[in-house]
Amino acid sequence: MSSFRTIDNLEPGRRLLVRIDVNAPVEDGVVQDGRRFARHAETIRDLLADDHAVALLAHQGRPGRDTFVSLDQHADILGDHLGREVDFVPDTYGEEALAAIDAFDSGDVLLLENVRMCDGELPEADPGVKAETEFVRTLAPRFDAYVGDAYSTAHRSHASIVGFPRVMDAYAGRVMEGEYTANTAIRERSFDGPVTMVLGGTKAEDTIPVVERLGDTVDRFCLGGIVGELFLRTEGYDVGYDVEGSELFDHQWDDHRETIERVHDSYDEKLFLPTDLAFEGADGERAEVDVEGVTKETPFFDVGSETVERYADRVSTSEAVFVKGALGVFEDERFADGTVAVLSAIADADCFSVVGGGDTARSISAYDLDESDFSRVSIAGGAYVRALTGDPLVGVDVLESAS
């Protein structure tokens, strides 16, 4: 059980600084709605019911990525979920933000600008260091308390996650409490039959340590997405290289090569890698190639149909299946087969199943799968895998210390 205080422990009518995580996919400049908005809206609704004044902090994307955009659209989406206006302030702790904060009152909700656009939020550092930033020193005294609700960013030692709770009265919001309780409980379960992990997506830093840490307890790892290609590269296949305009592979290969090779050698028998991959053919349609025939000039966007069949077969004979990261670029219907077919096989199987990853969880609603066919859908990605591996979450630790 966690030992943090929750928003149920707050006196009504406080001025609250609330960190949420509505980091979302951005398609052609349009921020996509999803579970994260819906779940944080529940926290905000509960806070408003207790007459609090709510100033929201959140991030979107990472500097340098095309998903690194302002939060103005996020305010509208949150407003739609809440059925009321959420005021967007295009500033975080400058004059405009301070004027808005000084003027706000019980029952108001405002969303400050993307915290990763302001000095002090990045890079990661010790909570004591982040608490000394101008960002934290300026905003903290203007509020009665801090609410940490961004469970899915609780693995990042950033100012808005660890700096404020270090110096403020701090509480966990509904999302933080719910995700923490469920994800910690998952780790404590044991299973009689085979346990399978389906790992894909774009973040090697999240998925590779999972294989390393859980290699002795998990029976099968079915790999796809970027991580699948990086493992194929250790076997000498010409994949997992950046083509022009992409920055998905080479830096991750440089950072993780040693671990990938070690993990590959140690758990060879448990690792299932794609045997075929999908790409965009000359006619713009989905085409597939056996891994024996791949070339480094071709970008691949999904696992192929033979791989899907093998993975679906593995999950259907499992007692428990954990998913982190999509097997392909499911946002494009041509490359959704791998992700959707394997999720469907999990939904049909008689097993305990958890799907994690902010982006990955979106494929469930995007392709009309039924959320109730899974034991749990977590809106967290990196924090979810850390919960599975038992690694501490700084954003949770700092809330516990604040109690």
Ligand SMILES: Nc1ncnc2c1ncn2[C@@H]1O[C@H](COP(=O)(O)OP(=O)(O)OP(=O)(O)O)[C@@H](O)[C@H]1O
């Ligand atoms: N071969 C591929 N090339 C490029 N992108 C891919 C490929 N396979 C999967 N993806 C992308 O992986 C994404 C999902 O994984 P990602 O690692 O970004 O996040 P996640 O695990 O869902 O969540 P979080 O961001 O919360 O950690 C999807 O948006 C999908 O488009």
Ligand SMILES: O=C(O)[C@H](O)COP(=O)(O)O
């Ligand atoms: O989407 C996520 O996983 C969280 O919002 C954290 O984002 P980050 O990986 O860019 O820190």
